[in-house]
Amino acid sequence: MAITSANQLELLQTAEAVAREKMIEPELVIEAMEDSLARAAKSRYGAEMDIRVKIDRRTGNATFTRIRTVVEDDAVENYQAELTAEQARPYLDDPKVGDEIIDEVPPVELGRIAAQSAKQVILQRVREAERDRQYEEFKDRAGTIINGIVKREEYGNIIVDVGRGEAILRRNEKIGRESYRPNDRIRAYVKDVRRETRGPQIFLSRTDPQFMAELFKMEVPEIYDGIIEIKAVARDPGSRAKIAVISFDNSIDPVGACVGMRGSRVQAVVGELQGEKIDIIPWNEDHATFLVNALQPAEVAKVVFDEEAGKIEVVVPDEQLSLAIGRRGQNVRLASQLTGLDIDILTEEEESKRRQAEFNARTALFMDALDLDEFFAQLLVAEGFTDLEEVAYVEQDELLSIEGVDEGTASELQARARDVLEARNKAALENARALGAEDSLIEFEGLTPQMVEALAKDDIKTLEDFATCADWELAGGWTTANGQRVKDDGLLEPFDISLEEAQTMVMTARVLLGWVDPTELETTGEEDAGEGGAAEAEEAVAGDEGNTEAGA
Known part of the structure; x- marks a missing residue:
């Protein structure tokens, strides 16, 4: 069947029908038809020819043309579709590279195989157009x-x-x-x-926490209008959920607005979520207050927050322990997801035992190291002294504020503490040297003899060894594995070194060794001031290699 003998308007009618059915532009269908006819023509005239087909959008008439392009003399690769300027002179007055010679060729006869091939091309192009249309429609949803x-x-x-x-x-x-x-x-x-x-x-x-947030947005007009904001959501799908909300209008109670009259709003969400119980909690910037709210309905006696570790201890009355933890740990797990903190729950009895153990340990430390009687050692602990460094280097006025301590006693206490520390430092230094620690590490500013000893025990014996350490290796950190945060102990963590201090010492060592240009470091630090600085950025790379979240 020759294309010229067909009803030319049938091409346009077919294109419009397919476009309506697939909900795509008719132009895309016509372009697919042009491509399929061009392929059929190439199978007739030669696959190396550049055959193009143009269908008139008004009449449906299909025009077949052969295109030959003028190229450089030594660039001709396809003699059916390319020619030199000299070869193009019979066709063009002043041929230049890039000019095209367009010749109309007779329409082809569409045999059974060619017609089937053309149909496949059209269907493929239509499917691609349909997929693009679907993606564009749904990507923003x-x-x-x-x-x-x-x-x-x-x-x-x-x-x-x-x-x-x-x-x-x-x-x-x-x-x-x-x-x-x-x-x-x-x-x-x-x-x-x-x-x-x-x-x-x-x-x-239907299990994503944001599904519930979007449901509340649909049911609560104040959330949709931005008067109330959902700050966090935690779900145990099909069982229980917690959602934290805050109101930007003091006259509107965020919890009451989400509950609705006689619970109508929250019940609509519960019904959609197959009876999932929902705790609506007022959000608070203060971590401790927010956590107390998040652990409802359990009552909290005390909260101890460790900001560096992102960890929090919650003390509850003995009879509230099971309620705070919840069935299979559900309540504390949801509260942890909601606040983004690791939560340890202790009873008042457990916390009292732990504090007593710490008190006894510190008392024994002062009794043994300073040769004090039990009463005086307990007095120091009760006043807040935790180690020998505090006693040795604290302002004497703080010791004099303790009842029964005069200047002579205070001076004697500090002298004993300094003598013990000096003896310990000397022993640690001798041990570090025996382990192979070099002077470059021993004399590095910021490292105490005990720190050098700890590093030497871990085979870090030179300044070069120290400079290759990551900050989290020194200060400690948290590794996330299978969704659980696992503690990584730092080499210098027992000495209460912070992550920032570890970063500073490592970068200082690298500067001293000439590995880092201090001027470049300052420039990078200024550029990255809002993102944590150059040291943090470089150490973050090392931290990523260990899949470790930096933290004390």
């Missing part, structure tokens, strides 16, 4: 809630019809033991939209 109809189930995964495309709800993204049948209506959170070779993949979720 990630992070929103979408309604759909269940089409089928495949290996536990639910295929959902979402209008102009299909989405997938994986079995691990379903709540509990949810089951669906074909034609059931479903509401889910668009977790991700990816462009893949087989088309856009739309991934849904």
Whole structure:
């Protein structure tokens, strides 16, 4: 069948029909037709020829042309589609590189094989256009809630019809033991939209914490209007959840607004989440206050916060322990997710025993090191002294403020403490030298003899060895493995060295060794001032290699 003998308007009608059915632009279908006709013509005239087809958008008439391009004399590779300027002179008055010679060629006869090939080309181009259209439509809907109809189930995964495309709800993204049948209506959170070779993949979720946040946004007008903000969400899908909210209008109670009249608003969310119990908690900038709220309904007696480690200890009455922990640790786990902190829960009895043990240990330290009786040693501990350094180098007035301590006693205490420290330093230094520690490390400013001894025991014996250390190796850190934070002990952590101090010492050692230019370091530090500085950036690389989160 020759293209010229066909009803030329049928091309345009077909293109419009396909475009309407697939919801794409008719121009894309016509371009696919042009490409398929060009391929058919190449199979007739030769695959090396540059054959192009143009379909008139008004009449449907298809024009077949052969294109030859003028190239440099030594650049001709395809003699069917390229020619030199000399060869082009019969066709052009003043041929230049890049000029094209366009000749119209007779239309081709579309045989059965050529027609089938043209059909495949058109279908492929239409499918690609349809995929692009679907991706463009859904890519901006990630992070929103979408309604759909269940089409089928495949290996536990639910295929959902979402209008102009299909989405997938994986079995691990379903709540509990949810089951669906074909034609059931479903509401889910668009977790991700990816462009893949087989088309856009739309991934849904009903277990994502943001699904619940979006549901509250739909049910609570104050959240939608921005008067109330959801600060954090933690979920145990299908069982229990906690959501932290804050109000920017003092006249509106954020918890009450989310609960609604007689619980109407929160019940609507609970119903959608298969009866999941929801604790609505007022958010607070103060970590301790926020944590007390997050552990509701348990009562908290005391909170001890370790900011450097991102860890917090909560003391509860003995009878509140099971309530604070929750069934299978659910309550404390959700509170930890909500606050972003590691939470240790102790009873008042456990905390009292631990404090007593610390008191006894410090008392014994002062009794043995300073040759004091038990009463006087306990008096020092009760006044807040924790180690010999504090006694040796504290202002004498602080010792004189202790009842029964005069100037002579204070001077004697400090002299004894300094003598013990000097003896310990001397012994540590001798031991470090015996282990092979070199003077470059021993004389490095900021390292005490005990620190040098600890480093030497770990085979860090020179300044070069020290300069290769990462900050977290010295100060300690936290490694995240399988979602759990695991403590990594630092070599100098027993000496209460902070992460910033470790960074400074390591970079100072590198400057002294000539590994780092101090002027470049200052420039980089100014540029990265808002991002943690050059030292932090460089050490972060080392920290990443160990998959370690820096922290004391």
